[in-house]
Amino acid sequence: MVHKVKAVVAKEKNAPVSIETILVPEPGPGEALVDILTCGVCHTDLHYKQGGIGDDFPYLLGHEATGTVSAIGEGVTEISVGDRVILNWRAVCGQCRACAKGQPKYCFNTHNATQKMTLEDGTELSPALGIGAFAEKTLVAAGQCTKVDEDADPAAVGLLGCGVMAGIGAAINTGDVQRGESVAVIGCGGVGxxxxxxxxxxxxxxxxxxxxxxxxIEMAKQLG
Ligand SMILES: [Zn+2]
Ligand SMILES: [Zn+2]
Known part of the structure:
Protein backbone atom coordinates (compact mmCIF):
# COMPACT_ATOMS: atom_id res chain seq x y z
CA MET A 1 0.00 0.00 0.00
CA VAL A 2 1.23 3.47 -0.87
CA HIS A 3 0.55 6.16 1.72
CA LYS A 4 -0.73 9.56 0.60
CA VAL A 5 0.44 12.20 3.06
CA LYS A 6 0.98 15.94 3.24
CA ALA A 7 4.52 17.31 3.07
CA VAL A 8 6.50 20.52 2.58
CA VAL A 9 8.24 20.51 -0.79
CA ALA A 10 10.65 22.96 -2.46
CA LYS A 11 9.72 22.50 -6.11
CA GLU A 12 12.22 24.86 -7.70
CA LYS A 13 15.11 27.10 -6.79
CA ASN A 14 14.10 30.09 -4.66
CA ALA A 15 10.37 29.52 -5.18
CA PRO A 16 8.23 29.57 -2.02
CA VAL A 17 7.85 26.07 -0.59
CA SER A 18 4.40 24.49 -0.76
CA ILE A 19 2.38 21.83 0.99
CA GLU A 20 1.93 18.93 -1.39
CA THR A 21 0.42 15.47 -1.28
CA ILE A 22 3.21 12.94 -1.64
CA LEU A 23 3.26 9.19 -2.05
CA VAL A 24 5.27 7.17 0.46
CA PRO A 25 5.75 3.44 -0.26
CA GLU A 26 5.56 0.64 2.27
CA PRO A 27 9.05 -0.15 3.57
CA GLY A 28 11.07 -2.62 1.53
CA PRO A 29 13.95 -4.75 2.85
CA GLY A 30 16.02 -2.80 5.39
CA GLU A 31 13.66 0.18 5.36
CA ALA A 32 11.33 1.76 7.94
CA LEU A 33 8.24 3.93 7.69
CA VAL A 34 8.13 6.62 10.38
CA ASP A 35 5.12 8.73 11.43
CA ILE A 36 6.60 12.15 12.15
CA LEU A 37 5.68 13.83 15.45
CA THR A 38 7.91 16.92 15.33
CA CYS A 39 10.57 18.37 13.06
CA GLY A 40 12.87 21.33 13.65
CA VAL A 41 13.56 23.98 11.03
CA CYS A 42 17.27 24.11 10.20
CA HIS A 43 19.26 26.60 8.12
CA THR A 44 20.14 23.68 5.85
CA ASP A 45 16.49 23.51 4.76
CA LEU A 46 16.84 27.10 3.57
CA HIS A 47 20.06 26.18 1.73
CA TYR A 48 18.18 23.40 -0.06
CA LYS A 49 15.38 25.79 -1.06
CA GLN A 50 17.91 28.33 -2.36
CA GLY A 51 19.69 25.69 -4.44
CA GLY A 52 22.82 25.94 -2.30
CA ILE A 53 23.16 22.19 -1.75
CA GLY A 54 22.24 20.81 -5.12
CA ASP A 55 19.91 21.05 -8.05
CA ASP A 56 17.92 17.88 -7.46
CA PHE A 57 14.55 19.61 -7.10
CA PRO A 58 11.91 18.88 -5.93
CA TYR A 59 13.29 18.57 -2.40
CA LEU A 60 11.26 17.11 0.44
CA LEU A 61 12.50 19.32 3.29
CA GLY A 62 12.97 18.64 7.02
CA HIS A 63 15.58 16.54 8.80
CA GLU A 64 15.56 17.18 12.59
CA ALA A 65 12.74 14.86 13.42
CA THR A 66 11.20 12.64 16.04
CA GLY A 67 8.63 10.04 15.11
CA THR A 68 7.11 6.65 15.75
CA VAL A 69 7.97 3.63 13.63
CA SER A 70 4.74 2.55 11.91
CA ALA A 71 6.06 -0.24 9.66
CA ILE A 72 9.32 -2.07 9.02
CA GLY A 73 10.58 -3.94 5.99
CA GLU A 74 12.00 -7.42 5.64
CA GLY A 75 15.14 -8.15 7.63
CA VAL A 76 14.79 -5.21 10.02
CA THR A 77 15.56 -6.40 13.54
CA GLU A 78 16.99 -3.44 15.43
CA ILE A 79 13.74 -1.45 15.61
CA SER A 80 10.08 -2.45 15.95
CA VAL A 81 6.70 -0.94 15.14
CA GLY A 82 5.77 1.52 17.88
CA ASP A 83 9.34 2.53 18.76
CA ARG A 84 9.91 6.24 19.36
CA VAL A 85 12.88 7.26 17.23
CA ILE A 86 14.94 10.21 16.05
CA LEU A 87 16.34 10.22 12.54
CA ASN A 88 19.94 10.48 11.43
CA TRP A 89 21.17 11.41 7.97
CA ARG A 90 22.58 8.11 6.86
CA ALA A 91 22.62 4.48 7.99
CA VAL A 92 26.01 2.80 8.40
CA CYS A 93 26.73 -0.61 6.87
CA GLY A 94 28.13 -2.34 9.96
CA GLN A 95 30.44 -4.47 7.82
CA CYS A 96 33.14 -2.33 6.19
CA ARG A 97 36.67 -1.83 7.53
CA ALA A 98 35.72 1.34 9.45
CA CYS A 99 32.57 -0.21 10.97
CA ALA A 100 34.55 -3.36 11.91
CA LYS A 101 37.05 -1.15 13.75
CA GLY A 102 34.26 0.39 15.79
CA GLN A 103 34.41 3.68 13.90
CA PRO A 104 31.07 3.82 12.10
CA LYS A 105 31.48 7.59 11.67
CA TYR A 106 33.99 6.72 8.90
CA CYS A 107 31.75 4.06 7.29
CA PHE A 108 32.59 3.59 3.58
CA ASN A 109 29.12 2.44 2.63
CA THR A 110 26.46 4.62 4.26
CA HIS A 111 22.98 4.55 2.79
CA ASN A 112 19.41 5.85 2.84
CA ALA A 113 16.13 4.21 1.83
CA THR A 114 16.30 2.53 -1.58
CA GLN A 115 12.73 3.25 -2.67
CA LYS A 116 11.75 6.77 -3.65
CA MET A 117 8.98 8.95 -2.31
CA THR A 118 7.21 10.86 -5.10
CA LEU A 119 4.76 13.62 -5.90
CA GLU A 120 1.32 12.42 -7.04
CA ASP A 121 2.40 12.67 -10.70
CA GLY A 122 5.26 10.26 -10.03
CA THR A 123 8.07 12.86 -9.88
CA GLU A 124 10.75 11.52 -7.55
CA LEU A 125 11.49 13.62 -4.46
CA SER A 126 14.97 14.27 -3.05
CA PRO A 127 14.65 14.01 0.74
CA ALA A 128 16.73 16.65 2.55
CA LEU A 129 19.79 14.93 4.05
CA GLY A 130 18.24 11.58 3.17
CA ILE A 131 15.37 12.14 5.61
CA GLY A 132 12.59 14.46 4.37
CA ALA A 133 10.62 14.86 7.57
CA PHE A 134 8.40 17.88 6.92
CA ALA A 135 5.83 15.20 6.16
CA GLU A 136 3.25 13.17 8.01
CA LYS A 137 5.21 10.02 7.17
CA THR A 138 8.68 9.45 5.74
CA LEU A 139 10.60 6.44 4.46
CA VAL A 140 14.16 5.90 5.69
CA ALA A 141 16.74 3.13 5.97
CA ALA A 142 16.06 1.39 9.30
CA GLY A 143 19.62 2.21 10.38
CA GLN A 144 18.74 5.92 10.24
CA CYS A 145 16.45 5.41 13.24
CA THR A 146 17.83 5.80 16.75
CA LYS A 147 15.53 4.76 19.58
CA VAL A 148 14.84 7.39 22.25
CA ASP A 149 12.98 7.48 25.56
CA GLU A 150 9.25 7.99 25.00
CA ASP A 151 9.14 10.39 27.93
CA ALA A 152 11.57 12.80 26.25
CA ASP A 153 10.04 15.89 24.64
CA PRO A 154 9.86 15.01 20.91
CA ALA A 155 10.50 18.63 19.89
CA ALA A 156 13.73 18.61 21.90
CA VAL A 157 15.17 15.16 21.10
CA GLY A 158 14.66 15.59 17.36
CA LEU A 159 17.34 18.29 17.43
CA LEU A 160 19.90 15.65 18.43
CA GLY A 161 19.80 14.47 14.82
CA CYS A 162 21.38 17.62 13.40
CA GLY A 163 22.30 20.83 15.22
CA VAL A 164 23.15 19.26 18.58
CA MET A 165 25.25 16.51 17.01
CA ALA A 166 27.00 19.06 14.76
CA GLY A 167 27.96 21.27 17.71
CA ILE A 168 28.84 18.61 20.27
CA GLY A 169 30.74 16.69 17.58
CA ALA A 170 32.68 19.83 16.63
CA ALA A 171 33.85 20.23 20.23
CA ILE A 172 34.50 16.59 21.13
CA ASN A 173 35.63 15.07 17.80
CA THR A 174 36.83 17.80 15.44
CA GLY A 175 38.13 20.22 18.07
CA ASP A 176 39.24 17.39 20.38
CA VAL A 177 38.66 19.61 23.43
CA GLN A 178 40.48 18.27 26.49
CA ARG A 179 39.86 18.63 30.21
CA GLY A 180 41.08 21.97 31.54
CA GLU A 181 41.35 23.68 28.17
CA SER A 182 39.81 27.02 27.30
CA VAL A 183 37.51 27.28 24.29
CA ALA A 184 35.96 30.19 22.38
CA VAL A 185 32.78 29.63 20.39
CA ILE A 186 32.02 32.37 17.86
CA GLY A 187 28.33 32.48 16.99
CA CYS A 188 25.86 31.09 19.51
CA GLY A 189 22.99 29.83 17.39
CA GLY A 190 21.74 26.25 17.58
CA VAL A 191 25.06 24.69 16.56
CA GLY A 192 27.16 27.15 18.58
CA ILE A 217 24.57 34.96 25.07
CA GLU A 218 22.03 34.30 27.84
CA MET A 219 21.20 30.89 26.34
CA ALA A 220 24.92 30.16 25.95
CA LYS A 221 25.45 30.80 29.68
CA GLN A 222 22.73 28.30 30.53
CA LEU A 223 24.43 25.60 28.47
CA GLY A 224 27.93 25.93 29.81
ZN1 LIG B 1 20.01 20.57 10.19
ZN1 LIG C 1 30.48 0.61 7.27
Missing part, protein backbone atom coordinates in the same frame (compact mmCIF):
# COMPACT_ATOMS: atom_id res chain seq x y z
CA UNK A 193 25.38 26.49 21.87
CA UNK A 194 25.68 22.77 21.24
CA UNK A 195 29.44 23.28 20.76
CA UNK A 196 29.46 25.07 24.13
CA UNK A 197 27.64 22.14 25.72
CA UNK A 198 30.15 19.79 24.05
CA UNK A 199 33.11 21.78 25.38
CA UNK A 200 31.58 21.64 28.84
CA UNK A 201 31.03 17.86 28.55
CA UNK A 202 34.66 17.46 27.45
CA UNK A 203 35.82 19.26 30.61
CA UNK A 204 36.82 22.68 29.28
CA UNK A 205 37.23 25.06 32.22
CA UNK A 206 36.93 28.42 30.44
CA UNK A 207 34.37 28.75 27.65
CA UNK A 208 34.05 32.10 25.91
CA UNK A 209 30.80 32.64 24.00
CA UNK A 210 30.87 35.34 21.31
CA UNK A 211 27.69 36.72 19.75
CA UNK A 212 26.08 40.10 18.97
CA UNK A 213 22.69 39.01 20.30
CA UNK A 214 22.20 39.28 24.08
CA UNK A 215 19.48 36.61 24.11
CA UNK A 216 21.87 34.12 22.53
Missing amino acids: IAAIAGAKLAGATTIIAVDIDDNK
